[in-house]
Amino acid sequence: MTDDDRSTLDMMGLLQVHVTDYPRYSSVIDVFRQVVAANPNRVAVRDASSQLTYLQLDQRSDVLTQWLARRSFAAETLVGVLAARSCDTIVAFIGILKANLAFLPFDVKAPVGRMETILSSLQGRRLHVVLVGPDVLHKQTRNKDAHQAPVAVAPPSATSLAYVMFTSGSTGQPKGVMVEHRNILRLAKLRNVVNCATTMAHMASITFDASTWEIYAALLNGGTLICIDSMVVLDHIALPKVFIQEQVQTMFITPALLKQYLLQCPTVISMLDTLVVGGDRLDPQDMMAARRLTTARIINGYGPTENTGFSTCYSLSEQELYTDRVPIGRALNNSGAYVMDPQQRLVPLGVVGELVVTGDGLARGYIDPQQNSDRFVPVMVGGEKVEGYRTGDNVRYRPVDGQLEFLARKDRQVKVRGQRVEIGEIEHQARSSPDVVDAAVELITLSDCGSRGPELIGFLVMEPSRARDSRQGRGGWTCDGRASAALQLVWARLQSVLPHYMVPSVLLPISNLPLTASGKMDRRRLREMGSAISAQQLVELRMTAKREKRLPTSEAEQRMQKIWSRVLQIEPATIGLDDGFFQLGGNSISAMKVVGEARKMGTNLTVADVFRRHTLAELVNGQDIEVTQIQQEPEQTFLVEPAIKAALFEEIDSGSFDIHSEDVADILPLTSCQEKSLVDSITHGQYANYFYLDTGARLDLSCLERDYFGKLSSTSSSNPFAYKMSMEISINPSAIFASKTYNKSRRPRPRSHLFF
Incomplete structure (x- = not known):
């Protein structure tokens, strides 16, 4: 790399770590206690059946801390937590950290063999397992020594071990990543992301490092954490109800879930203040669809478990069109993200290299030190040697602005x-x-x-x-x-x-x-x-097992067979009564689709039903599945008051518009995104909506030109077709009818661009 190349990177701020003030020398517990003192009666965490204020969470976790302290575990002893998302799980995490121990999370749905593999790789470390569930945690701590004098507990420090989280390993052995308190605080105390007014959805598995951000960004900033059951996460009817009831403002989801929510429950997206998407490569069209739904800040988050949650992030621009990929952005505060060659030397702007991350999010290493050598490596940045982690991801700095773009994996990790x-x-x-x-x-x-x-x-x-x-x-x-x-x-x-x-x-x-x-x-x-x-x-x-196939006969069985066929994209005749949904290739995302299709046809089905009753026969013949009909109309509520709606219909019929009230299906409030579009149109006279159509490799330009301009010539400014497109925007009387400056004849003509 030449001096000019280095100077370019330096001027774009790509060689410096953006240092901000955060409690770098504190532990998670130090900060948690400060939050408790400031907000004792605020709700800290809530699940479907219980809730805890910050003071209650502090007191309940103290009980577990004392119970652990009386067992005389050495500092940083691992405590396995086998649990689902709940208030009790959060009590367990905080109680373990207070005792200067570290937790090892296990998903309740993990195969026993997987847990045995993880346990065998602990390198002789002692492990105590805490079972978390209704009343289980209380029974473990409710014994004769509960009322004894408190045991003095040496508090954790910023560099104490907080948890170990296992990721997939190429040698057949999972890798245990050791995360310290400082790593968590660097993530949780990001500025201007979460505050004491935030209500955070806790939807990630406790074995997925995204849960670190969900839990501690909420609790260490005085927000409220809402624990959502795994079946509710996949239920497009139940989930919006939870979000509305709890007034959830901030959420992390994977791209696969985002795609399904956009199709089945867009309300969840539209009500957010902050949406963070990560864990996999994003579909740009999904991100743009989300942007049209909400004025919320939408963030593409990237990062390996070895750098604690997120390493880089990118906030979607309101103006930019994302047709190829969405950048992964720049390094978080107090962290570095550099594009390097195989010898860990910086490469110029626009050149592909491996992403190497540094800074306060960097984990202590793997629990097996022999796995560290080719991943946790020293690198030279700005003349200084620092510890870095080789992510194995090929990236580049985007030439126009230096934003990082993810391209592909270097190895066989997917x-x-x-x-x-x-x-x-x-x-x-x-x-x-x-x-x-x-x-x-x-x-x-x-x-x-x-x-x-x-x-x-x-x-x-x-x-x-x-x-x-x-x-x-x-x-x-x-x-x-x-x-x-x-x-x-x-x-x-x-x-x-x-x-x-x-x-x-x-x-x-x-x-x-x-x-x-x-x-x-x-x-x-x-x-x-x-x-x-x-x-x-x-x-x-x-379908390797050879057996006689029982075919659906009842109307309900045949209906479910057709739904499975559409969702799994297979022939209906392939599906017998004894065939299992997951054996046929189903997964949690396709289970959501099945539930959506079934509910459209009036069948009261939940994602939990699909998981519990694997075969078609079991699913259809399950209790209350076949005959129960969903109430098609919700309890009557008014988004626009009837009197206001009647006045608007009267104004429509007054002759001010080219349509009659009979042509209007309904009048609904604008979403915040729609209101912004309309206000911009009124203020500036023009507002453009962009659509990107991928036609594939074969395109007949003459046919495209004839059909496109033929449609334009037949659509005048007064044509009902053109006007209907505008009227499909939900109407807010204060936004449009109170304004006499809106003139549909001033709408800009469509502009077209063809890219090769």
Whole structure:
């Protein structure tokens, strides 16, 4: 890199860490106690059945701290917390930190084998497990020593261990990331993001590092944390009710959930003040759709667990069009984010390199120190050597403004529904099965079902006596009887040791893995082979057990069969009464779609029903599922008072407009985003709405020109079609009818641009 290149980076502020004042030398507990003193009676945390003020949370956690202190655990002893999101879980976290111990979160839905793998990698550390649930925590702490004199507890410091969170590991062993109190405070005390008036949704699993931001950004700033059940998170009817009831203002979600909320419950997005999206690559169109729904600040957050929650963030601009990708922004305060070559040297603006992060968010390292050497490395920035973490992500500084853009992974790590997954860990577990000689796993988008997103597909070289090659001609696959039992055993093993999002959608027996000319595994060829599979073939390959299929007969069964067919994009005839939704390729996102489709048809179904009753027969025949009808009309409420609505209809019929009241379906208040658009139009005379259409590779320009300009010529300023587009904006009387300056004849003509 030349001196001019370095000077450019320096002038754009890309070589300096933006240092701000925050309690760098305090612990999480120091700051928490300050918040308690300032807000003792404010609600700190609430779940579906209980709530705690800051004072109550402080007192309840003190009880657990004393109970732990009497066990004489050494400082930084790990305490495993097996829990769902709840008030009691927060009590456990705070109580453990007060005792100068560290917690290790376990999801209640994690397979036992996965927990055993994690426990075996603790390097001889002592672990005490706390079960959290209704009354369980109270029973553990309610004993004869509860009323004894308090035990003195040495408080934690800024560099004390706070928690260990495990991520996927390429060698088959998950990596335990050790996070300190200072790391949490650097994230939680970001300026101008969360304050004492904030109501924060707690929707992330406690094993997902996004939960760190949810919990501590709320509690260490005096806000209120709302714990939302995992089934409610996936329920597009129940979730908006919770958000409205609790007046939730701030939320973190993954891109997959954002896409579903935009389709099924946009109310959740529209009522927010701050929306943070992260955990995976974003669809730019989804972010722009969210921007049209709300005036809230929308942030694209990026960061590995090793840098505590978020490393960089980008606030969406109101003007910029995002057609290709959404930047991941710049480093958070008190952190650095640098683009470097393989020797950890800075690269110029616009050049692709690996993202290396530094600063106060950097974790202590992995619990197994041998895993640190190639990830936690010293780097030179501005003539100073600092500790950095190699993220393994290829990025670049955007030439126009220096914002970071994520391009791809350097290694074989992928994101599946927001979760970081090392392909090597899945392959390691597959090879550990006695009938598997070799294994490869790839994340593949099937040729005819791109809307479902990519699927994990496993290719297995089996013992010859157990299976034969499942390929059947060009692009065809089959599975013989010998493979059925062997594959079921492999699948059962993977489900017992891996989280559900890491289990491949299908396992394909293959005689040998393809090789390149240099003798390496030809993964490109594997992806080609996998992408040739159709959605229908994928289902048939999953159904390895040979049994007579029972077909739906009742109206309710056939209706549910059609819903599954549409959501999973497979033939209805493939789906029998004994087939399981998740066996057919369903997941939590598609379960949300099933519930949405069912409710449109009047069937009272919840996401929890889909998870509890796996087969079609169980789902349809479940209690209160088949015959209960959803109340189609909610309890009567008035968004616009009837008297005001009547006056507006009368004004419409007075001749001021080119339509009659009979042509108006309803009059509703403007959303804040719509109101801003209308006010800008009134104030400045013009307001543009942009649409980006991707036509694909083949485009007939003559047809496009003829149809487009033909439509424009037939749409005059007084044409009802053009006017209807404006009238579809919900009407707020104070915004439009009180203003006589709005003139539809001044609307700007459409402008068109064609990009190649």
